[in-house]
Amino acid sequence: MNLNAVARLAGVSTATVSRVLNNSGTVTPRTRARVLKAAAELNYYPNLHARSLAGGKSRTLGVIVSNIENPFFLDIYQAVETGAEARGYEVVVANTDYRPDQLTARIRLMIGRRVSGLAVIVSEMDPALIEDLSSSGIPVVFYDVGAPRRNITNVKVNYRRGIEKMVEYLHGMGHRKLGFLGHHAMLAPLNERMRAVLDAVESRAGQMEVQTSAGADTLEGGRQAARALLATGYRPTAIVCVNDFMAIGALRELREQGIRVPRDISVTGFDNINLSEFCFPALTTIHIPRERIGQTICDCLIAREGDSPGNREITIDPELVVRDSTGPRR
């Protein structure tokens, strides 16, 4: 079932069929109707591969995330999708599970698909890959990693600032012994987020201390990280989690150990995913505007005529949201 078949049935040339189907050029209403009728009759759907091959553009955006199970990433994907749809673009999403080899494979795949723009929302990036992408020429947005280049825009969240607000808040509530729960992808000692916590604590040296623990970036991972932390015998009065998703896992572990939150231990998240309001107790967290990030990504990737893509850096300043999972030290 191809253009040719439709053309034959309608008694016109393929060019005309193409024009009708794309609303381009000029076509008599009569012919247009004939063509549409033929297409419908044959149950014809244009081959999009052929279309992008011939047209040289795919009208498709790629989104690569570390863990689509974590609502934070899902929200960003959905925001991009919304923006893309409004502009007549498709979105394809891929997951890396924090695995560097997967990241490489996914990026290859996206380049192979000749996406017209690519958003890479992952925690760590091999510089070689950045180089690859940069030289590929397609507009790229990196989230939270890398530096602007010709065709590369960076969206950064000021995590450091967010963590500082959080630690300051906890300090103000009298907390001095902290726990920090991260996920494995953050084990790298120079990880931005972990560093931010350590630095924030160190800047109040002598007053505060912190111990860290890690698990997978899942509910269960958060639970296990909490369990591991407590199993060491360390007794923090507040546990800072790298994100809300893991915090919810931690909440469960504490609940099952009979530790009351926030009475015995305060718990904080990060991201302010919807779920953070629906868990019990509702999480104190840091708000990251995922919707805005998604829009920004679209704006950068789908550059309007004459707009040059890339070479910008956009920073987002996160805000503290206090709910029920934190309270004064007792």
Place this chain on the structure above:
Amino acid sequence: MNLNAVARLAGVSTATVSRVLNNSGTVTPRTRARVLKAAAELNYYPNLHARSLAGGKSRTLGVIVSNIENPFFLDIYQAVETGAEARGYEVVVANTDYRPDQLTARIRLMIGRRVSGLAVIVSEMDPALIEDLSSSGIPVVFYDVGAPRRNITNVKVNYRRGIEKMVEYLHGMGHRKLGFLGHHAMLAPLNERMRAVLDAVESRAGQMEVQTSAGADTLEGGRQAARALLATGYRPTAIVCVNDFMAIGALRELREQGIRVPRDISVTGFDNINLSEFCFPALTTIHIPRERIGQTICDCLIAREGDSPGNREITIDPELVVRDSTGPRR
């Protein structure tokens, strides 16, 4: 950056390059090395559109879901992804938000992409679309809707049975006044799930009664549906939710109204998503084996040589999982 460029740089023909890149045919180790070097040097990534066009196959599976925000759908998608990856296939996912027009558009898109298989995991289907898909000839799996055809397989969960188990369990716990929380896509009076509840209650006529309420298939939707139900003045002793996701929303509403679960009201979910163990109280629910469903879908869509696709119906019998959100009536 195309095959031709690589061929020229390597001093061979495009056919040879193609053979090297696909590990097909026979190529001297020396030439192979030259080609690979040239490809690497040029930063060459094959154009997948051209590839599927020429090859006539896309090695891509499509998955269409109603609401990817609901972990139930996400889990199925991920399971399909896992199975597909193991077989060297890609997966593209699309969301309908329960909108029939979106469903049509997404199916068109998938056909346009010439996916080699399509899984449609949505609640309602226009028969015309089924017809369309059937005649398109691509292997299709419908979840929970439609009937087997030449190239169509059906995976069905015996909801009726699941709901019956649930109602029976609640009845056994002494509950007589039920509430049912659904989502809007189920408002259609002949909806399978709602009917199952009504039937289960009616079969115990005179003893049990039920009132229903609906919201969006989101956390907030569950909360609002719960609020709406209670706002009518109706006081059920147990609330049955159409799925876990909405149940978690309902839990929040009850908590905020000072209604204790399960002391004052029991709450049940459906699906047994991971979250159902992590919310508070942990949900009594019905287990739907998402992983197995995903595998089954892969098995059906990626038929081995000589295997004829479609024309089967697979039924899954769900199981009751009792946790902390339900208890005896008081």
Place this chain on the structure above:
DNA sequence: CGGCCGGCTGTAATCGCTTACAATACGTCA
């Protein structure tokens, strides 16, 4: 020494579409 065979490469058709350019038709105006 000629013919044949098998391993390696190259040539060119093909996939289904877009699009620049050519061709045709038709109405208008002098």
Place this chain on the structure above:
DNA sequence: TGACGTATTGTAAGCGATTACAGCCGGCCG
């Protein structure tokens, strides 16, 4: 009536791969 501009349609050259088929070359056998 003939020239001409405009609106509509057709012709055919790509887009970047795959792949059937043909060609070439060296070795082996009779």
